Amino acid sequence: MQGKPRFGIDAPTLVLGFAIGGPLLLVLGCVGNRVLPSALAGTMIGTGAVMATEAVLMTLSSLYGKRILLRRMVDALGLHGDEKALDVGCGRGMLLLETASRLPRGRVTGLDLWSTRDQSGNAAEATARNAELAGLRERVQIDTGDMRHLPYADASFDVIVSSLAIHNLPTETDREQAVHEIARLLKPGGQLALLDFRHTAHYVQALREAGLDTRRSWPQFLMFPWVWVVRGRKA
Structure with missing residues (x-):
């Protein structure tokens, strides 16, 4: 197999909407400046500029900023190389493979429901191909499942990571259930790192309760919207 892993764009429908709608509003606002009320034309131009800028920033975030932050997040775990790890909501595998690259004697499981709304081209086959292209397929297991009902035994993993996944659950109860499931799977002394741009204070509270x-x-x-990293260790 030839080529490099490709990890897609986060929230592709939103990015596409901004990329099309932003320039369109800019053009309409500029063209209609002479016939539309100045306040309306100004609002169209301003909104279009904001949308176009957000499309650029979100694309750069997916392609570059996220990679840098995930590398730093995994580095901070201080892995020994023989851990058993889990990536919750692994998508096309950027964090999954970043973790696997640190585990020459270990193994990492990636679990996802494979929603293309959350990441372009999201599919188990795409993740497997990326693992092959990175030369890490033998260290990676890919599963399909719901993070609210993780299909693993208690205390199964030394390390659990997640990136931009838990916030996709629809309610606070769902997110709390997912965080409690993550805590259930962590071995005593194990550690976790969860990166997200919303609800991270609630993750902290739920983990402390666990x-x-x-x-x-x-x-x-380095990402847009900006993010937080929640870190935890099980006693």
Whole structure:
């Protein structure tokens, strides 16, 4: 197999909408500046500029900023190389493979429901291909499942990671259930790192209720929208 892994764009429908709608509003606002009320034309131009800028920033975030932050997040785990790890909501595998690259004697499982709304081209086959292209397929297991009902035994993993996944659950109850499931699967002494742009304070609260020593980072501005990293360790 030839080529490099491709990890797609996060929230592709939203990015596409901004990429089309932003320039369109800019053009309409500029063209209609002479016939439309100045306030309306100005609003169209301003909104279009914001949407176009967000499309660019979100694309750069998916392609570059996220990769840098995930690498730093995995580095901070201080892995020994023989851990058993889980990536919850692994998507096309950027964090999955970043983790696998640190586990020459270990193994990482990636689990997802494979929603293409959340990531372009999201599919188990795409993740497997990326693992092959990265030369890490033998270290990776790919499963399909719901993070609210993780299909693994208690205390199964030394390390659990997740990136931009838990916020996709529709209610606070769902998200709390997923976080409690993550805590259930962690071995005593195990650690986790969850990156997200919403609800991270609730993740911290739920993990502390589950008995984990937990902290949240300062906002990280290499991604757009900016994100936080929640870290925890099980006693």
